[in-house]
Amino acid sequence: MNIGDRLRQLRGEARPESDDALATRLQRLRPPARHATMDPDDCSVLGTALAAEQTTDGLLIRERHYRLSPASCVGVDPSALPETCRLPPLDWLYIDTETTGLSSGVGNLAFMIGVARFSATDQLEVRQYVLGRYAAERAMLTDLLATVGTASTGLVSYNGKSFDLPLLANRCRMQRVAARIDTLPHLDLMYTVRRAYRRHWPDCRLQTAERRLLGLQRVDDLPGAQAPAAWRTWLCERDTAAIARVLEHNFQDVVSLALLHRCLAGAYLGQADSPLDHAAIGRAWLDAGDPQRAQRIWENAGESLSDDGRLDLARLYRRQGDWASAETQWLALYARGNAAASLELSKLHEHRRRDLRAAMRYAGSCTPDERNTRCSRLRRKLDATPQLTLRLSLRTR
CATH class of the missing domain: 3.30.420.10 (Ribonuclease H-like superfamily/Ribonuclease H)
Known part of the structure; x- marks a missing residue:
């Protein structure tokens, strides 16, 4: 920095810009050019x-x-x-x-x-x-x-x-x-x-x-x-x-x-060769108001039907009053350790078969909360059963 630049700096004066620097600054301040109008x-x-x-x-x-x-x-x-x-x-x-x-x-x-x-x-x-x-x-x-x-x-x-x-x-x-x-x-x-x-x-x-x-x-x-x-x-x-x-x-x-x-x-409609979720498809038909088609989809799926699909199929059988077919599905799932199927079998034997001991056996495979509730109630029923039997026998004498 020479003496002239130093004096200008002390007086707060700007150093004269070169023509190239000034042009660069002006170019930077211009707004960006718009795209040319489309021909x-x-x-x-x-x-x-x-x-x-x-x-x-x-x-x-x-x-x-x-x-x-x-x-x-x-x-x-x-x-x-x-x-x-x-x-x-x-x-x-x-x-x-x-x-x-x-x-x-x-x-x-x-x-x-x-x-x-x-x-x-x-x-x-x-x-x-x-x-x-x-x-x-x-x-x-x-x-x-x-x-x-x-x-x-x-x-x-x-x-x-x-x-x-x-x-x-x-x-x-x-x-x-x-x-x-x-x-x-x-x-x-x-x-x-x-x-x-x-x-x-x-x-x-x-x-x-x-x-x-x-x-x-x-x-x-x-x-x-x-x-x-x-x-x-x-x-x-x-x-x-x-x-x-x-x-x-x-x-x-x-x-x-x-x-x-x-x-x-x-x-x-069941015409696919590739693997798919038969349970979800059947459920969609059921929600659409076509239980017959849902049943066909689930039944034709055979062994490829998921556990959720089998539960849905058993539920549909139960709604139709086909308890034997529903029980077949539940037993197959129970054999694989399915807790939901265990619950349904326990209900079946308690309310329809009146077999409390079988109901207690299936209840033992339910989820912990359901198992505790059902087993406690079934145990009370079993404890009351001998007294009820004794009263009935005394009345018949």
Whole structure:
């Protein structure tokens, strides 16, 4: 530091800046530059890359047909599931979204929506919407609701109950689109899959269900978690490669939904070869008001039926008054040390067989709290039995 710099420092004067330093500071203070306004031709370029038609300014639509294999066309009614068996006949529409973020916040929107439904010739007609720009969202939602159609439509999704449908309903409100998509009948297959397979699979993601139930293995698939980044890449860099991969990912999602719907309907009717939770499936049919189907599911499961399932089956037999069949199930479980079956056998012998000693024997295998309560009461009954017998014998003399 020279004498001039020292004097300026003591007087509180700033050192003159060089032109380069001043330019650097000014550049730092400027607000970040906004992205250039999208050229109308950019959406045409995206439409060409995606083989999609630009219907309105910034909205791209691609339609495809997917012909099912003969094995997929087995005459299974997709409505034959506990959740939908009581509904009137519906025109099922399969729906999946790709969004600008993975949260459910207000600023999150669907930049891509795929829907599909079966045609009269059993082909799957797939319609995919892609936003080329934010301003086209209202047009996309309006066209989507027109495709959904009347109240005879039922929606099928995978995790749509907590994500896709609330998101679309919120965006419809934000864009002042009158119809409410979340009022239609809705089947979320994720819960259907979880009920049947969570005890046998490491997870119940859509791609796990595809691989295990449909034998499908995706090749070069873009993970759904990377879809928001692909959308930002298109907006900022006009790169169509990543968005094209998202489109294929979305197409596979809606096709898999349609195939899984039929496959799961068959599994819930007892036509599956893969291991599943028969106890949970039967319980779902029972809750849906179809005890006969629940009974068939449990009985046909054979040795693969879990202890909980056997208890449910025995409970159903008891409700029907078939005590012999109920006892058969309880005895099989008692032999494996099942405390709940021990309790039922103790009740059976106490109240129906009037065999207090047998009831006491089975009560000894109940849970500690139940064992103490029941054994104390049965012991009092047994102690009172000789006195009652003596009084009766004296009266008969």
